[in-house]
Amino acid sequence: MHAPMQTVVDFENVGLRYGAGAEALTDLSFKLFAGSFYFLTGASGAGKTSLLKLLYLAHRPSRGMIKMFGEDIVTMPRNRLPGFRRRIGVVFQDFRLLNHLSAFDNIALPLRISGIEEKDLEGPVNELLSWIGLADRASARPTTLSGGEQQRVAIARAVIGRPEILVADEPTGNVDPEMAIKLLQLFAGLNKLGTTVIVATHDIHLLREIEGAQMMRLKDGQLSDPTGAFKNPATPLILNK
Amino acid sequence: MALKETLANDQSKALSDGRIAGPMPWVIAIMVFLTILAGAAGIAMFDSASQNNEQLARKMTVQILEEDPIARQTQRQQVRDYLQNLPQVESVRALSDEEVAELLEPWLGTNSNIGDSASNLIPLPAIIDVELKQVANKALTDTLLRELRPISSSVRADTQESWVAPLYDVMQSLIILILGLVILLAAATAATVVLAVRSALDTHRSTLDIMHLMGSTDSQISRLFQRRVAVDAIFGGTVGFAIGCITIWLLSMQISGLSSGIVGQISMPCYGWIILALIPLMMGFLSIYMARWTVQRAMKKIL
Known part of the structure; x- marks a missing residue:
C-alpha cells in the first residue's frame, strides 16, 4: 500500500484567456505530487507554455482555482507571490540569461534575490558550476558560451535555490541528444532529492529516459491523462528500464 | 526608505549599466544650480527685508520747515534736546546742513541757490533722525x-515705513515668486526622474521580468533603480551646488560693491548657506523617492 503523497499543485477547472481572445487553456483539473517527475507534451500551440506560466506564477488564471503548496494563489495578495516564486525554479525555452552578467553571477542571482550573503553563495555556485562542467567558464558572459553551455547555466540558475518545483520549458531543445540525456539525468538527480519536476517537451523519445516519470498531454488547451499521471499513486510512464 | 539600504545592495549587478540615463545627472545638476540661485535670491531678499523692516519700523524723520535759518537752527537744537529726553526715544541725530544738502543733491544739484546764504532761493529743512524704542506707529x-508744536509750528514727522512699504511689498512678492519657482524646479526634477526611470524600466524590462519570476519583490527591484538615481543625484547635486555657490559668491562680491542703500545691504546670511546646502540633498531624496514611486507603480501593473 502506497502512502498518500503530498499535493504541491492543485488545479481545479482552470481556464486561461489572453485578453479578449479564445481560451488558451480550458477546464484544467489535476494534482501534482511532491517528488514526482512529469513530462508535459503536446503539439505547438497546445498550451504547454501557458500552463507552465501558470505553474511558475507569471499569470493568474482567468477562472478556476489553483492551489500551490496548499495555498490558493488565485486570490493571494501579490506581495506574497515572491515568496512562492522563490520555491519554484524555471528553465526557459530561450534560457533568458542576463547577458551582462557572468555565468557565475547568472547562477548566483536567485540566491542574491533570496538575500543570501555573498560569502555564503560562492561555495554552492562553484559547486554547481563544476556539476554542469563549466567550472572553468565561471567568468564567461552568456554571449561567449555555446547553446548547450547556456542551457546548462540556465538549468543551474533554476536549481541553485533547491526549488520545491522545477518547471522546464523545452530544456533540451537547443542541445544535442547526448547533452539532452545528460540534462535530464541532472533533473532526475534533483527529483530524487525531492523536487517535483515538470518538463515540457516535444521530444517523445526523452520520455523513456526517466524512470518513474509520468506524462501529461495537452491538446487544444485541454489536458488528457494517458499514463495516469494525475492518479495517486500515479502510473509511471515506464515501470522499469 | 533608508539611503544606506539604497546604496548597499548586492543585487546591484543585475542592471547592466551604472546610470539610469546619460543626461540625467546633468539635468539634475542644472536643476540644482537653478534652485540654488533662486533659493539664494529668496533667502537674501527675505533676510534683508526682515532686517531692514525691523530697523526701519523703529525709525522716524523729523523735519523743521522753517525759512529763517537762525530760527530753524534754534528750533532744531530745541527739538533735538526735547526728543533726547523722551523715554520712547532710543537715539536722536540732527543732520548738519551739509548732510542735508548732500542728501538733496541728486534732486537739486550742487547749485549755490540752496543753502542759508542771503541769495539762496531754496531753503533747506532741518532734519533729525530719530530711533525709537518701539515701532513708529501713527498714534506715537x-x-x-x-508735544513738539510749541517748540516749532513747522515741525513734521514721517515714519520711514511710509516710503519703504511699497518696496517691501515688491520684495515679498518676489520672495513668493521665487518660492514658486523653487517648487516648479523641484517638480521638473521629479518629472525628469520619472521619465528617465520609465525609460530605464523599458530598457531593462527583460532583466526585471527574470528577477520578478525568481521572486524579487517590488522593493528589491525599486532599490536597483534608487541606487542608480542616487548616484546620478549625488553627482548632479554636487556639480550644481558647486557652480551655484561660485555664482552666488561672484554676485555677492559685485553687490557688496554697490553703494545703493537697500540693494547694497543684501547679503547671504549664515543660515542661508545651510539651507542652500540642503537643496542638493533634498533634490537627491526627491529623486530617489520618485524613482521608487515610478518603479513600484510600474511593477504593480504586472503580477
Whole structure:
C-alpha cells in the first residue's frame, strides 16, 4: 500500500484567456505530487507554455482555482507571490540569461534575490558550476558560451535555490541528444532529492529516459491523462528500464 | 526608505549599466544650480527685508520747515534736546546742513541757490533722525507732533515705513515668486526622474521580468533603480551646488560693491548657506523617492 503523497499543485477547472481572445487553456483539473517527475507534451500551440506560466506564477488564471503548496494563489495578495516564486525554479525555452552578467553571477542571482550573503553563495555556485562542467567558464558572459553551455547555466540558475518545483520549458531543445540525456539525468538527480519536476517537451523519445516519470498531454488547451499521471499513486510512464 | 539600504545592495549587478540615463545627472545638476540661485535670491531678499523692516519700523524723520535759518537752527537744537529726553526715544541725530544738502543733491544739484546764504532761493529743512524704542506707529507720531508744536509750528514727522512699504511689498512678492519657482524646479526634477526611470524600466524590462519570476519583490527591484538615481543625484547635486555657490559668491562680491542703500545691504546670511546646502540633498531624496514611486507603480501593473 502506497502512502498518500503530498499535493504541491492543485488545479481545479482552470481556464486561461489572453485578453479578449479564445481560451488558451480550458477546464484544467489535476494534482501534482511532491517528488514526482512529469513530462508535459503536446503539439505547438497546445498550451504547454501557458500552463507552465501558470505553474511558475507569471499569470493568474482567468477562472478556476489553483492551489500551490496548499495555498490558493488565485486570490493571494501579490506581495506574497515572491515568496512562492522563490520555491519554484524555471528553465526557459530561450534560457533568458542576463547577458551582462557572468555565468557565475547568472547562477548566483536567485540566491542574491533570496538575500543570501555573498560569502555564503560562492561555495554552492562553484559547486554547481563544476556539476554542469563549466567550472572553468565561471567568468564567461552568456554571449561567449555555446547553446548547450547556456542551457546548462540556465538549468543551474533554476536549481541553485533547491526549488520545491522545477518547471522546464523545452530544456533540451537547443542541445544535442547526448547533452539532452545528460540534462535530464541532472533533473532526475534533483527529483530524487525531492523536487517535483515538470518538463515540457516535444521530444517523445526523452520520455523513456526517466524512470518513474509520468506524462501529461495537452491538446487544444485541454489536458488528457494517458499514463495516469494525475492518479495517486500515479502510473509511471515506464515501470522499469 | 533608508539611503544606506539604497546604496548597499548586492543585487546591484543585475542592471547592466551604472546610470539610469546619460543626461540625467546633468539635468539634475542644472536643476540644482537653478534652485540654488533662486533659493539664494529668496533667502537674501527675505533676510534683508526682515532686517531692514525691523530697523526701519523703529525709525522716524523729523523735519523743521522753517525759512529763517537762525530760527530753524534754534528750533532744531530745541527739538533735538526735547526728543533726547523722551523715554520712547532710543537715539536722536540732527543732520548738519551739509548732510542735508548732500542728501538733496541728486534732486537739486550742487547749485549755490540752496543753502542759508542771503541769495539762496531754496531753503533747506532741518532734519533729525530719530530711533525709537518701539515701532513708529501713527498714534506715537501724532503724540510727538503735538508735544513738539510749541517748540516749532513747522515741525513734521514721517515714519520711514511710509516710503519703504511699497518696496517691501515688491520684495515679498518676489520672495513668493521665487518660492514658486523653487517648487516648479523641484517638480521638473521629479518629472525628469520619472521619465528617465520609465525609460530605464523599458530598457531593462527583460532583466526585471527574470528577477520578478525568481521572486524579487517590488522593493528589491525599486532599490536597483534608487541606487542608480542616487548616484546620478549625488553627482548632479554636487556639480550644481558647486557652480551655484561660485555664482552666488561672484554676485555677492559685485553687490557688496554697490553703494545703493537697500540693494547694497543684501547679503547671504549664515543660515542661508545651510539651507542652500540642503537643496542638493533634498533634490537627491526627491529623486530617489520618485524613482521608487515610478518603479513600484510600474511593477504593480504586472503580477
